Amino acid sequence: MLSNLLPLGTRDEFGQWAATKQQLIAVIQAHFKQRGLAPIATPLLENQAVFAPYQMGNYQLYRLLDPEGQTLVLRPDMTLPIARFLSATKVPLPQKFGYVGDIFRVSRRLSGSYNQITQAGVELIGYASLKAELECLAIANQLSAELIDDDVEIELGDAQFAQQVVATLTNDPQQQAAIKTALFNKQVPQYTALIAAYQDQALYPFLQRWPRLFGQPAQVFQQLAQAPLPASVTPCLSQLKTVVAWMQTTMPAQAVSIDLSSQAPQKYYTGLTFRGFSQAGAGYLFSGGRYDQLLANFQAKSEPAVGMGLDVDLLTELALQPSSATPTAVIYFNPDQWSQAEAVLAAQPQARLSLADDRAGAMIEAQQLGATLIDLTEGTANA
Amino acid sequence: MPKTRLKIALTKGRVEQQVIPLLEQAGIDCQQLRHKQRRLIFDSKSQPYEFILAKGPDVTTFLERGAADIGIVGSDILVEHQSTQYELLDLGVGECQFVLASTQDFDPRAPRRKIIGTKYPLITKRYFDRLGQDVEIIKIEGSVELAPLTGLADAIVDITETGTTIRENQLQIYDYLQPVSTRLVVNRLALKQQATSIYQLVDRLSAVVNANAKKEVMPS
Structure with a gap:
């Protein structure tokens, strides 16, 4: 190798x-x-x-x-x-x-x-x-x-919301996990098949919409208000409303959305x-x-x-x-001009010192960078 | 710069042929795709869609890297390549089935470590894991039916639509694994960035798929 x-x-x-x-x-x-x-x-x-x-x-x-x-x-x-x-x-x-x-x-x-x-x-x-x-x-x-x-959109969610909802559907941890996995990965065909078992429940229309439960806060909250959600999700929804209201007041230009159909970034959330x-x-x-x-x-x-x-x-x-x-200027100087070169460098934020021993080397360096050459040796003995 | 167009990676070949009629039924102009010659990228001037044609595994790579917003690809490839993107719609075409097949003298219950030939090592491993069996898997790129016929493997795991190829090669089916069909898959972030236009397309295609399914149930 x-x-x-x-x-x-x-x-x-x-x-x-x-x-x-x-x-x-x-x-x-x-x-x-x-x-x-x-x-x-x-x-x-x-x-x-x-x-x-x-x-x-x-x-x-x-x-x-x-x-x-x-x-x-x-x-x-x-x-x-x-x-x-x-x-x-x-x-x-x-x-x-x-x-x-x-x-x-x-x-x-x-x-x-x-x-x-x-x-x-x-x-x-x-x-x-x-x-x-x-x-x-x-x-x-x-x-x-x-x-x-670029404008950045901040998306809010809650790590417990999905578990609180699926816990009202079934006590079977495997079935709960299967529904959450299909929901979080938006494997819609699989998710649709899994929730079919609950089509007699009042929550079913919400379950059908759940994979699309993300977007503008007002629209998401409106959909949530129409769903017979368990009382256990009330604290997290109240907190989300509080945070959205705070963001709209404190940072009114900030785009904010809500997603209650996605997985938390890590399971420790x-x-x-x-x-x-x-x-x-x-x-x-x-x-x-x-x-x-x-x-x-x-x-x-x-x-x-x-x-x-x-x-x-x-x-x-x-x-x-x-x-x-990219440096816009290359400073060529003799060793005894070091202080002068430092002063020029400090005054030119995008310049750099040429370490070439002769002017030809400094010129090549400047050409490679597309920079101008500032020659401090002009008029000196070594120029 | 905000994205204004949806880039759709379509699996070339049979998937492409089966999906173009669905796209047209959904009102998408596919004239460029129908007359593609050797081109692989098609940018519609009249519609907010850009199509790219790629092999199935590459469709998943384009999606994972965000180089495409939407992918149209078989569920076999999504599972085998461990796609982590959103699978929003079963397009109801390209339907086939994973099977375990071998020669007539194969005994699936024989107490020994079997050798299995397949193009799908992950799906094969998961299947035998579920059965509690440790098997030796040999990755084969094509003509998988040859493996048990030549003695390379005891059996194969492969997809079949009608079973014709399996029967014609003197093999028989010993078990059925998961079904396969063509899926519409969306890059996770693209769904957030372009939710409205993606769901418009998904809903139009979903209506077409449902209408076609009804026609199949009630032939005129």
């Missing part, structure tokens, strides 16, 4: 892509700092057991063995390592964290997907108040406006969920929500928590502007 080949699903980042991505990360980190989020970085490698609650879907883990034969994994998620950290260190709660880091998920071979993804995120741990969800939504709203030009997408993107830009059982995997006592992850690579794709980081 050639020694310069990359492993499947990885890539080098350089040039315009790397410049844009670093710029976005700087904006995100400045935003987190301004909001008082404590920075946190966990290791790339974790014990596999840390991710027991994590739903891999169609992805696989990168696994390796440590010298004692224990299975380690490259983290596929940033939230569970933070839960592991909190459980192990007993850091007093509540805490607000902000992070940027890479996660690793092995996707289907030769599918064109990358296995190393940069994620930024927020974890608000120890907060039971709805204010925690609202702060995440505020961050999502502000950051999407700061990072990309317990309450309100939210995702963001733009018309141009090929994936969700961010997703998050409440997960009050998060620490239960590591300790007896659970803690309330709300978090959100942003897909930095997808944001980079949308934010990519042609040639904004």
Whole structure:
């Protein structure tokens, strides 16, 4: 095998892509700092057991063995390592964290997907108040406006709604799971066959409409009002109405929708969920929500928590502007002119120092970059 | 830039031939598709649809990567390729069945590890997992019927419409697995980005499929 080949699903980042991505990360980190989020970085490698609650879907883990034969994994998620950290260190709660880091998920071979993804995120741990969800939504709203030009739509949901509804249909956990799976994956032919068993129930017309229960909040709430839903969903619907009203007041320009027919981003979510997408993107830009059982995997006592992850690579794709980081000027100078060259560099944000030993080399460098040459040696002895 | 057109990946070949009449019944102009020559991409000027023709497994890849908004593909391929996109409509065409088939001397209850030839290793594995049997699976790309006839495998898992090819090759069917038909599948995010136009198309096609089903039940 050639020694310069990359492993499947990885890539080098350089040039315009790397410049844009670093710029976005700087904006995100400045935003987190301004909001008082404590920075946190966990290791790339974790014990596999840390991710027991994590739903891999169609992805696989990168696994390796440590010298004692224990299975380690490259983290596929940033939230569970933070839960592991909190459980192990007993850091007093509540805490607000902000992070940027890479996660690793092995996707289907030769599918064109990358296995190393940069994620930024927020974890608000120890907060039971709805204010925690609202702060995440505020961050999502502000950051999407700061990072990309496209309009972003925030979609709200609830991790418990579907379970509360299917629990009124049947006590059989397998049947409940089958209905939810068909609903969440919008496998409409299969879903239609599964709900046929309940066509005598008053809820049946709602069940028929359920896969399409997403869109503008007013329309979704109107459909919900007409359905004989169980009382158990009332708290989550009230909370959704509260959040929609808050968003419409606090961020009136923000597009908001509701989806009560989709699965929560991960199975550890317990309450309100939210995702963001733009018309141009090929994936969700961010997703998050409440997960009050998060620490239960590591300790007896659970803690309330709300978090959100942003897909930095997808944001980079949308934010990519042609040639904004290409140097427009190359400064050629003699070694004894270093201070003068630094002064010119400081005054020209998109210039760079030429390290060529002669003017011809500097000229080639400038031509390769399509930049102008600023020659500080003109009129000097070495020119 | 907001998307204004729906990109539809259509499986070329038999699926394409069976689905074009449905699309036309739903009011979609398919003249370019009918006179495609060697082209693979068709952009209608009069309608908000762009069609691409691709092999079935590639339709799932286009969908997964968001390079197509809608895919029209067999459920066999969706299951085998573990599609995670939304399956909104059974188009009621391309109906066939997965079967377990072999030569007449095959004993499905024989207490030994069987060798199974198939184009569909995942579906085959799931079937034998359900039966609690560990089998050796050999992936075969075509003419699967050859596997038991040449001694390459004890039996095959394959799809059949009428069973004619299986019978003509002196094989018999030992079990029926899941049925197969052509499905309309939608990229998860595209459904959110273009819900109205996607559901308009789905509803028009659904009306056509239901009307055709009624005609089959009550022939005139």
